[in-house]
Amino acid sequence: MNILVVNPPNKPFTNETILAEPLDVLQIATVVKERFNNVRVIDMDVNRMENNINEYLESKNVIVFVYDYQLPLHTSEAINNIFEIIKNLNRESKVIMVGKTSTYSYSKFLENGVDVVIKGIAEELINDVIENVFDKDKLNKIPNIVYKDNEKVVITKQVFMPNNYNKLPMIDREFVDISKYMETRTIITSRGCIGGCKFCTTPYYFRKWCGKSPVEVVDEIEILIKKYKAKQIIFLDDNATVDKKRMMRICNLIRKRKIKCLFGALCSIKCYDAEMLEEMYKVGFRWIHFGLESGSPKILKMMNKEMDVKRVEEIIKEVKDMGYRVRTSFILDYPGTKVEDLKKTRKLLKSIKPHELRLHYLAYRYGTPVYEENGNVINKTQYIHGNKPNIENKDLEHEIELLLKNLKKEGYEIITDNVDWMKYNNQDKEMKVAAFVPIKYGMCWYEE
Numbered sequence: 353m354n355i356l357v358v359n360p361p362n363k364p365f366t367n368e369t370i371l372a373e374p375l376d377v378l379q380i381a382t383v384v385k386e387r388f389n390n391v392r393v394i395d396m397d398v399n400r401m402e403n404n405i406n407e408y409l410e411s412k413n414v415i416v417f418v419y420d421y422q423l424p425l426h427t428s429e430a431i432n433n434i435f436e437i438i439k440n441l442n443r444e445s446k447v448i449m450v451g452k453t454s455t456y457s458y459s460k461f462l463e464n465g466v467d468v469v470i471k472g473i474a475e476e477l478i479n480d481v482i483e484n485v486f487d488k489d490k491l492n493k494i495p496n497i498v499y500k501d502n503e504k505v506v507i508t509k510q511v512f513m514p515n516n517y518n519k520l521p522m523i524d525r526e527f528v529d530i531s532k533y534m535e536t537r538t539i540i541t542s543r544g545c546i547g548g549c550k551f552c553t554t555p556y557y558f559r560k561w562c563g564k565s566p567v568e569v570v571d572e573i574e575i576l577i578k579k580y581k582a583k584q585i586i587f588l589d590d591n592a593t594v595d596k597k598r599m600m601r602i603c604n605l606i607r608k609r610k611i612k613c614l615f616g617a618l619c620s621i622k623c624y625d626a627e628m629l630e631e632m633y634k635v636g637f638r639w640i641h642f643g644l645e646s647g648s649p650k651i652l653k654m655m656n657k658e659m660d661v662k663r664v665e666e667i668i669k670e671v672k673d674m675g676y677r678v679r680t681s682f683i684l685d686y687p688g689t690k691v692e693d694l695k696k697t698r699k700l701l702k703s704i705k706p707h708e709l710r711l712h713y714l715a716y717r718y719g720t721p722v723y724e725e726n727g728n729v730i731n732k733t734q735y736i737h738g739n740k741p742n743i744e745n746k747d748l749e750h751e752i753e754l755l756l757k758n759l760k761k762e763g764y765e766i767i768t769d770n771v772d773w774m775k776y777n778n779q780d781k782e783m784k785v786a787a788f789v790p791i792k793y794g795m796c797w798y799e800e
């Protein structure tokens with residue numbers, strides 16, 4: 353049996369200068385390889401493939417699409433493109449879908465030729481599904497899946513699937529040619545979050561936070577350095593600093609093993625701890641991301657984001673003083689946003705002046721409370737790349753223009769479309785960007 357684990361192409365394609373190895377796809381492939389021999393990873397995004405994978409097919413194939421699992425950068429155009437890929441298959445193939453989007457909207461995927469959708473965390477089920485995908489009678493015994501039997505949709509028994517991320521094998525990056533990706537390497541050391549932001553799928557999908565042990569994390573870091581010559585590594589966890597004790601141990605091991613590398617991490621204000629961040633800085637962490645999302649207490653409350661704006665100001669100042677390059681993100685059109693809320697965001701930005709600023713218009717993701725609560729929103733898509741608000745409101749648009757004008761005045765380069773991020777290499781450490789598109793990881797951090 354020919355097994356392909358596929359990263360479908362982003363539409364539009366991910367900017368070539370920010371391409372990261374698809375860790376979520378590689379994680380699934382690594383698990384599948386534990387039971388099956390003929391396993392390959394096809395990264396259609398890095399290979400710039402449109403909607404055809406026939407050249408990889410043999411007579412009998414199982415194709416596992418890993419879509420929107422960890423890094424939701426996709427658009428509804430990308431979903432339609434997956435359906436095109438399935439329509440174009442010219443050999444006997446079974447298609448399995450894994451990931452958040454198909455978990456919450458499985459009917460759409462079944463209607464368009466997908467044979468089985470795994471609902472929720474997939475690693476513990478994927479090998480049983482592959483083994484039985486050609487035999488519907490046996491599929492019925494596997495929990496948490498959806499498939500079609502003739503025209504009938506079968507939903508099997510739903511069981512609670514714990515987030516046992518610490519039990520998964522270390523990702524095998526040999527499935528891909530690492531030289532095709534950006535030079536900053538990535539690692540995921542934990543999954544899940546203790547926050548409950550209403551626009552985010554993570555807490556509802558993984559339920560509980562779970563991290564790998566410090567030894568495993570540092571072993572993987574050493575592999576990235578020795579085998580893949582990593583000089584910079586980003587922790588792409590949903591929230592890397594949930595467990596202070598674990599992070600302190602990771603730092604301790606990095607020091608003990610005399611590892612020389614620069615690191616970055618995605619964290620949350622809720623899990624901020626000055627002692628931990630100082631320790632992280634000492635062993636090479638130089639870049640930190642905080643999703644702040646709004647400067648308005650009213651909107652933060654609506655988002656279910658437990659943050660005090662005054663405290664945010666203090667924390668960002670402290671972190672900048674420690675020497676970190678700081679990225680923050682904001683959602684400009686969260687439902688309920690009024691001009692006075694954007695003014696508060698503008699005020700907060702003026703005070704904290706992050707080095708990098710990722711500006712978003714809300715991506716309504718299936719399975720999130722904000723998606724459920726806004727059933728009447730017309731433009732409900734997974735759109736994340738664009739720079740157009742979901743609502744037409746001249747006053748808000750005017751306020752956003754003002755915000756951008758102010759940022760420009762303060763020295764930010766405003767980026768609204770794909771750019772060649774290579775030209776930003778080796779720039780001044782204080783260089784400031786505000787972007788409506790994903791920003792390259794690993795710009796402007798230096799060893800002091």
Ligand code: SF4
Pocket residue numbers: 544545546547548549552553554555590591620643
């Ligand atoms: S802090 Fe980040 S990862 Fe956690 S729930 Fe909020 S948006 Fe999601």
